[in-house]
Amino acid sequence: MLRMANLGVLERLLMDVLWDSPTPLSANDLKDSLMRPGLATKPTKPLATTTVLTVLSRLETKGFVTRDRSVRPHTYTAVMTRATHTAELMHEVLGQVPDRQAALVRFIGGVTPQEADTLRQLLGVATTDNL
Amino acid sequence: MIISAALLGVIAVILAWPFPLVLARSDWPARSPDVALVLWQTIALSGGMSMIGSLLLYGLVPFGNALPQSVIFLGDSLRSGTLPADTRFTHVLALGAAILLSTHLLLNLFATFVRAERQRRRHYTLIALLSDPLNGQPGMRVIDHPAPVAYCxxxxxxxxxxxxxxxxxxxxxxQVRAVIAHERAHLVQQHHLxxxxxxxxxxxxxxxxxxxRAENAVALLVEMIAxxxxxxxxxxxxxxxxxALVGLGQQPEVLAAASDGESDEPWISSPERALVAPRVYxxxxxxxxxxxxxxxxxxxTAIALALAPAIVLLRA
Structure with missing residues (x-):
């Protein structure tokens, strides 16, 4: 049995490969590309294809990859690009998604236009003092 | 019992309006935000207890002169299906309101926590996939996005x-050290709760x-504490x-320029409350x-506020 932490690491590794791949990949392709030299983080020992399949089905359930069942073996594609996922996350963080901020505590909320003027003045003072 | 109900009603009204209004308008909370936060929590807790307690005591008036006996008598009446002769519609209404209000508040609290926990899990999954650790520090993640953002x-x-x-x-x-220390304080002191x-x-x-008003005041106080x-x-x-730099960097125009057409959605200006300038001031x-x-x-004052409704209820 794999431990949870390992599964998280594997999910990350597989997603990185899928995000960088221009074409859909099968579980075997993914297994091979994980063992390719030059990858920054690598699994410590060769993975079994079944392990890769387990992780892929987890990712499918979470909505990160889609599986093409019309071909043999099945191939997998990332649902969205890494940049789109990041942009979505940032929209949530910056309060663009209503009622989605309850989960986190930000360093700064947005500033009102009046506040922006005040902050600019304060920064102006700070920078001249530093010179 | 009717006097206790009235007394709790008075406390509830004071805590619902004039008292928090004065607190929200005064300047001292910015000087000692931790002290002010204690007071806000007491207002919320004691205010809620007084409001529910007042309705409950009033509704129980026909059932007896003391709280424990009247509750027992109410139970007996419900079982036998008959109400005391002097029960008025307003008593039943008050009892119903007390039960509804307390159930509503508790269920809402539970739902808010469950929803937040679910969002947090989802967010954490995404963060694990999309971000990298910062200099190998545990619990510190860096995400590749041009908008200047920090959160915990x-x-x-x-x-x-x-x-x-x-x-x-x-x-x-x-400055990064300052941001990290600020966020760590939020985590250590469990401000999200x-x-x-x-x-x-x-x-x-x-x-x-x-x-x-209370939600805004508390949000600002928590930032000041951090x-x-x-x-x-x-x-x-x-x-x-x-x-100031992060605040200015999060303005919609700046965000749009920074993301450089990467995102199709417009950056909307969200804030309607001033939570940044007071901190810098x-x-x-x-x-x-x-x-x-x-x-x-x-x-x-906080201790007195917290004990007052409890004492009135216990002596009723």
Whole structure:
């Protein structure tokens, strides 16, 4: 049995490969590309294809990859690009998604236009003092 | 019993309106935000207890002269299906309102926490896939995005502080240290619990004017408390500059320019409340904290407020 932490690491590794791949990949392709030299983080020992399949089905359930069942073996594609996922996350963080901020505590909320003027003045003072 | 009900009613009204209004308008909370936060929590707790207690005691008037006996008598009446002869419609209404209000508040609190926990899990999964650790520090993650953003994701066993590459580019090393110390304070002091409780109170009673005011006041106080923790690690000016820079960097125009057409969605200006400038002001002006005597006075008030409804209820 794999431990949870390992599964998280594997999910990350597989997603990185899928995000960088221009074409859909099968579980075997993914297994091979994980063992390719030059990858920054690598699994410590060769993975079994079944392990890769387990992780892929987890990712499918979470909505990160889609599986093409019309071909043999099945191939997998990332649902969205890494940049789109990041942009979505940032929209949530910056309060663009209503009622989605309850989960986190930000360093700064947005500033009102009046506040922006005040902050600019304060920064102006700070920078001249530093010179 | 009717006197106790009236007494609790008076406490509830005072805590629902004039008292928090004065607190929200006064200047001293910025000097000692931790002391003010205690008072806000007491207002919410004691106000809710008084409101429900007042309705309950009034509704129980026909059932007896003391709280324990009247509750037992109410149970007997419900079982036998007959009400005492002097029960009026208003008594039944008050009892119903007390039960509904307390159930509503508790269920809303529960739902708010469950929803937040679910969002947090989802967010954490995405963060694990999309971000990298910062210099191998546990719990510190860097996400590749041009907007200057820092936040913490609380949660049992998997809390994380997330910084964006935009933020690391914008701030110098000391300013980043200030941001990290600030976020760490949020995590260590579990500020999300207080924020969620007040958020739930506001969403349960949206028509209640003071609930909105309380949520905003508490949000600002929590930031100031975290700022005060960060001031122990960096000097005030560094922290103030970091806050101002990040605040300015999050304006919609700046965000749009920074993302450089990468995102199709427009950046909307969200804030309708001023939560940033007051923080910078107090750091620049170095306001002194409340004197020990004033702090004691606030704590005594808070204890009195917390005990008052409990004493009235127990003696009823």
């Amino acid at each position: 994701l609380p949660g049992a066993g998997h809390s994380a502080t997330v910084l964006s590459k935009g933020l690391l580019r914008l701030l110098d090393a000391d 207080v924020l969620l409780a007040f958020k739930s109170w506001h969403s349960a009673l949206p028509w209640f004017p003071i609930a909105n 700022d005060d923790r960060a001031r122990r690690d960096v000097d005030d000016r560094t922290l103030a500059t970091a806050i 107090r750091l620049m002006n170095q306001a002194l904290p409340l004197s020990r005597l004033a702090t004691m006075a606030v704590f005594v």
